[in-house]
Amino acid sequence: MQLSTLIKGLDFIEIKGDINKEISSIAYDSRKVIENSVFVAISGYREDGHAYINEAIKKGASAIILEKDIAIEGNNITILKVQNSRKALAKISSNYYHNPSDSLNIVGITGTNGKTSITYLVKSIFEQTNRPTSLIGTIGSVIGDQITENKNTTPESLELQRTFSEILKYNIETCIMEVSSHALSLHRVAACSFNTGVFTNLTPDHLELHKSMDEYFNAKAELFKMTKDYNVVNADDEYGIKLIKRIKNYETKLITYGIENKADIYATDIRYSVEGVKYVANTPKGSIDIHVNIPGTIYVYNSLAAIACAYCNNIDLIDIQKGINAVKYIKGRFEIVPTGKDYTVIIDFAHTEDALEKALTTIKQFAKGRIILVFGVYAPGAESGKGKRRGMGKVAAKYADLSIVTSDNPKRDNPELIIADITESIEEENGDYVAIIDRKKAIRYAIENSRKDDVILIAGKGHETTQIIGDEAIPFNEKEIVIELVSNDQKTS
Ligand SMILES: CC(=O)N[C@H]1[C@@H](OP(=O)(O)OP(=O)(O)OC[C@H]2O[C@@H](n3ccc(=O)[nH]c3=O)[C@H](O)[C@@H]2O)O[C@H](CO)[C@@H](O)[C@@H]1O[C@H](C)C(=O)N[C@@H](C)C(=O)N[C@H](CCC(=O)O)C(=O)O
Numbered sequence: 001m002q003l004s005t006l007i008k009g010l011d012f013i014e015i016k017g018d019i020n021k022e023i024s025s026i027a028y029d030s031r032k033v034i035e036n037s038v039f040v041a042i043s044g045y046r047e048d049g050h051a052y053i054n055e056a057i058k059k060g061a062s063a064i065i066l067e068k069d070i071a072i073e074g075n076n077i078t079i080l081k082v083q084n085s086r087k088a089l090a091k092i093s094s095n096y097y098h099n100p101s102d103s104l105n106i107v108g109i110t111g112t113n114g115k116t117s118i119t120y121l122v123k124s125i126f127e128q129t130n131r132p133t134s135l136i137g138t139i140g141s142v143i144g145d146q147i148t149e150n151k152n153t154t155p156e157s158l159e160l161q162r163t164f165s166e167i168l169k170y171n172i173e174t175c176i177m178e179v180s181s182h183a184l185s186l187h188r189v190a191a192c193s194f195n196t197g198v199f200t201n202l203t204p205d206h207l208e209l210h211k212s213m214d215e216y217f218n219a220k221a222e223l224f225k226m227t228k229d230y231n232v233v234n235a236d237d238e239y240g241i242k243l244i245k246r247i248k249n250y251e252t253k254l255i256t257y258g259i260e261n262k263a264d265i266y267a268t269d270i271r272y273s274v275e276g277v278k279y280v281a282n283t284p285k286g287s288i289d290i291h292v293n294i295p296g297t298i299y300v301y302n303s304l305a306a307i308a309c310a311y312c313n314n315i316d317l318i319d320i321q322k323g324i325n326a327v328k329y330i331k332g333r334f335e336i337v338p339t340g341k342d343y344t345v346i347i348d349f350a351h352t353e354d355a356l357e358k359a360l361t362t363i364k365q366f367a368k369g370r371i372i373l374v375f376g377v378y379a380p381g382a383e384s385g386k387g388k389r390r391g392m393g394k395v396a397a398k399y400a401d402l403s404i405v406t407s408d409n410p411k412r413d414n415p416e417l418i419i420a421d422i423t424e425s426i427e428e429e430n431g432d433y434v435a436i437i438d439r440k441k442a443i444r445y446a447i448e449n450s451r452k453d454d455v456i457l458i459a460g461k462g463h464e465t466t467q468i469i470g471d472e473a474i475p476f477n478e479k480e481i482v483i484e485l486v487s488n489d490q491k492t493s
């Protein structure tokens with residue numbers, strides 16, 4: 001593609017050099033530069049891409065997009081100075097792949113919890129109508145039969161635009177995607193055209209990046225300025241209510257969902273059981289019985305959000321009913337591991353205070369025995385990190401009969417210090433706990449010390465298959481580990 005075509009519509013401060021040259025690719029990592037690439041220098045959290053400009057040129061970059069004035073070594077290099085390199089990356093990536101999001105029906109889901117679960121429910125509903133649907137999120141990108149792992153819940157703009165263009169190659173028209181607050185703040189979705197936006201809820205998380213709940217909320221709210229057709233908002237969530245006030249006069253139509261407050265799509269006659277939840281969904285087009293195969297109030301909310309998306313896409317109630325019922329489980333989301341024992345083991349991705357509380361209260365509704373909780377926290381940052389660790393500890397002390405506090409992707413932080421923050425708050429709340437740094441040993445302890453009717457909740461890792469220690473991702477498939485440990489458990493209750 002010609003550089004002049006690639007930069008069409010790009011806001012820049014200054015251009016030096018020729019823009020009528022052929023470029024081969026875009027790279028924002030100098031290690032991925034090839035002959036005639038455009039290299040985009042990004043000032044990151046850990047590194048400054050501007051320090052790699054000369055390396056990129058040595059590898060063949062013929063154009064550089066940058067924010068800072070840097071001495072460039074090389075001839076015939078075109079330099080484009082921009083205000084924000086990440087935004088520029090999003091724009092040129094969209095141009096490079098011929099603006100694929102314009103040709104897709106994109107549903108973007110944001111909020112602290114529930115995004116992944118909702119994407120699977122929506123995908124299933126759409127597929128009842130024979131509309132092949134792709135998905136982008138924490139568990140990976142799903143295009144046809146292909147599942148690709150993503151480094152991030154919402155990929156960087158270059159990878160995201162490439163994924164959109166792949167989806168179009170498969171003749172798939174719909175894409176359901178998770179939109180993280182990081183993606184919104186770091187402009188990964190800056191050049192995306194969304195049809196529907198969904199807001200689930202907002203509770204404390206990622207405060208190391210956003211610094212305050214208001215900043216976190218504002219980041220999420222950006223999605224609803226980018227939608228063309230519908231905005232779907234949880235009317236029972238404190239921040240959902242705030243969002244409704246903010247966006248109710250936008251041109252994009254607003255659809256609300258909920259159980260408690262007045263909403264366009266709402267649930268009545270809710271019946272809970274260990275197997276799942278049944279209720280009547282009421283929509284402007286009529287009412288229908290719904291059966292979700294995952295238990296707890298949160299799955300009433302998640303399925304209502306999915307129903308609202310389906311409603312916005314003109315899908316019949318009967319297909320909505322079938323689509324929700326067709327989801328038998330979602331990897332690592334309240335997933336019961338088949339053990340054949342007289343105790344139950346559940347793996348859940350709860351890694352925020354709110355999610356942990358919801359998972360534990362759901363179990364409390366049904367558990368005949370004790371609740372044994374195995375968990376850790378990944379929460380960087382001196383203040384916000386400590387706050388999250390202590391908050392999770394408090395919830396554990398309140399609802400679990402025994403907490404086994406362990407590691408959850410400690411990354412570069414010292415796991416002993418993380419665990420100490422958690423256990424300090426469990427102690428303050430008079431909870432019972434054991435601290436075992438090694439996660440596999442912690443799970444073994446839970447299994448060996450379980451009794452008939454106990455429920456072991458292993459929280460935090462969900463579908464993940466690695467444990468990140470330092471910068472290394474060590475294989476850790478929690479489900480396989482549970483099955484192995486349970487098969488070695490000779491105890492009779
Ligand atoms: C904090 C954060 O979001 N970081 C993201 C950010 O990385 P960064 O700014 O730290 O990058 P950096 O390492 O400082 O490097 C700066 C630049 O120098 C370049 N570089 C670096 C080295 C080199 O030799 N040459 C070179 O060119 C890098 O390619 C980069 O362009 O930009 C990268 C590229 O897009 C992301 O992959 C990375 O996500 C990291 C892996 C991450 O862990 N992010 C998490 C916090 C995140 O985004 N999570 C959200 C939400 C999850 C949820 O919902 O709970 C998500 O969407 O996944």
Ligand SMILES: Nc1ncnc2c1ncn2[C@@H]1O[C@H](COP(=O)(O)OP(=O)(O)OP(=O)(O)O)[C@@H](O)[C@H]1O
Pocket residue numbers: 111112113114115116117118138153178200201298299301302332333334348349350351354355356358359462
């Ligand atoms: N509506 C909800 N409200 C509160 N907690 C929820 C809700 N839905 C799911 N959870 C909890 O959050 C965990 C993660 O759920 P899910 O993966 O659907 O959310 P997510 O928003 O995609 O999270 P992440 O962005 O971290 O991947 C679940 O395992 C469950 O414990």
